[in-house]
Amino acid sequence: MTSDGPGRAQSGESARAKRATSTDVARLAGVSRATVSYVLNNAPHQKISDATRRRVLEAADALDYWPSAQALALASGRTSLVLCLWPAALAGRHLGIRMSTMTRHLAKYHLTLVTHWLGKDSESALDVCKILNPVAVVSYVPLSEEETTAMRTAGADVIEVVVGGSREDNSGVWLGEESTGEAQARYLAEAGHRRLGYAYPAAARLEQFARPRLAGVRQACRELGLPGPQVLTVPPTPEEAAAAIHTWTSGARPVTAVCAYDDEMALVMLAGLRENEMRAPDDLSLIGVDDIPACVLTDPPLTTVRIDVPAHATEIARKIVHALSGDQPWSPLTDTCLAVVERGTVRRQGDRRTAR
Amino acid sequence: MTSDGPGRAQSGESARAKRATSTDVARLAGVSRATVSYVLNNAPHQKISDATRRRVLEAADALDYWPSAQALALASGRTSLVLCLWPAALAGRHLGIRMSTMTRHLAKYHLTLVTHWLGKDSESALDVCKILNPVAVVSYVPLSEEETTAMRTAGADVIEVVVGGSREDNSGVWLGEESTGEAQARYLAEAGHRRLGYAYPAAARLEQFARPRLAGVRQACRELGLPGPQVLTVPPTPEEAAAAIHTWTSGARPVTAVCAYDDEMALVMLAGLRENEMRAPDDLSLIGVDDIPACVLTDPPLTTVRIDVPAHATEIARKIVHALSGDQPWSPLTDTCLAVVERGTVRRQGDRRTAR
């Protein structure tokens, strides 16, 4: 038995039916192609008798007809595609929820989301845009002025660059990376901490996220009248984390709490604390970003800032749909896509010991 | 200053240049459209004078002309797209490398990879296929017979379903999920273990991966003459892991080593061991799959099976390119996309204590 199970690759020889065109439907229904088109698109000002309409619909059904997206795109000058540009270096675990949320939301408006992965240089971004000719682009990669204008001439009406902009650039709308930093700092301040540290990642690929997050911490400190955070670059090894922790805690004005760039950084910090025979939160408070599953497994479990990814993704999708419809000014549905998950690594003012 | 920074969404009003068509180029060069086409495509049997050729090339350059992918697709009947279907539930951290590897490899052959994210049900898979009309589909989601044939009539010449097939289905080619399970079991057997456990995940979304991995362990046990693994479903909490560990280790014929579905499962197991005041590898050996960064941070560091993702991705891309060219039978470049990373959680036969 040589049936084609899944996993088999086949070249095109297999006798497969060609897809039916509207001409085929017209022939089968015994009408002109135009009539078919009018019926299937419910053309508003065309009079089609019920009998004819039914014949056309039956013929289309019998032939399993669907219109060619390419022909549609050529004729109308626009596709129904939304292109998402994503940097390969950043494949985190929220990606799936983020993408499927956007996919579903856009699908309600008959828009199809596809993702293209970019390497170090975003060279292929423009090529892909030319090939797909999407109506909108949402980019998680910084885009140069030239690239955006080139994409616009390539047909992309709406271009959203999610990453790297400042708050004002985003029309005061939504969650930038800064917000996570702000949330960390505000929470620590509210817990009574005044001298903060920031654990900055060593990997260059994280720069574009780390920089705005740190900026958010700085901004919050400024607004709250706290001294700026003491920033240390922490490579991902327990030993180097231990050294950084020593620096933070041993000065004349020691840091009492550290904002970690993300949860993985915080995990490394926890290992560094062990290395120094110290413990969170008694010797140093710690807060991460992301709420990865491992957060609940550590001892003590890690306090962190959770990004409400579905909410954020929905906001972006909504903004795109809105911009495509192109009427009233945009207003966000929510501006709080963030929440602090309180667990065991931040000591609150007044606590002597923290409960296990 | 109201310049359009990144992060701004714009609707289409901005006076942007329309893209140039080959008609524009023809007009500027003072020739017919056909001549333009012949020049730009280096038509083999057409005689074009050098002067004309140069004028056309200059005009195309001046207008920044590129052919419309939609028109090309309509005229030729095929696109240069490869569609990758990915289940949103499975966004792991290797995704970036996997995708960019495939993207780069396919780009060498002027194929563009785009990814579409599927939710629980793969309902939209076919729609996307109809919209994009890709030459090939590589799916990480199981596809029904109807779906594959429908995709073929939609124009996809090559369809690769990476997941879920058995070894034979994949034309004896490459790495299925089974292989990771096999590698775990073989390694443990070689280290002297004879009674193995398998820590099966509780989350339903992991079923499609867990099942073949477990099948691989079973297969290896059979081939090595070992009793089959004692399978326990382990929810992701330390307490429940501790209970499972108790079951494994306390019988008349206790298990001495456990294959964890993946590293996260192994991490939970480690927490469960702590809960029981036990330790790997002295009380129980443990091996994961994936080699996530956290592996080196645990105490002891986690022994695991690493998937050589770039190699695997390249194999898939090569297979697709090969199938599209459609000549000689396919042969893989490598069949070992797996490696065991030996760290501290597997006790080798003869060791009394394991070195830290």
Next chain:
DNA sequence: CTGCGTAGCTTACGCGCGTAAGTTGAACCT
């Protein structure tokens, strides 16, 4: 001087579609 091959183009068609602009014949009004 006529015929012919050929370099160097142009004209024409089809890919599959939406849709504007006809066309036809029956019903209705004067």
Next chain:
DNA sequence: AGGTTCAACTTACGCGCGTAAGCTACGCAG
């Protein structure tokens, strides 16, 4: 009887492209 209206269609065009087929003028053999 002759004109008008209108339902129910069909014909024709363009979107941007590749490419088959046709066309023209020039050089050259007979």
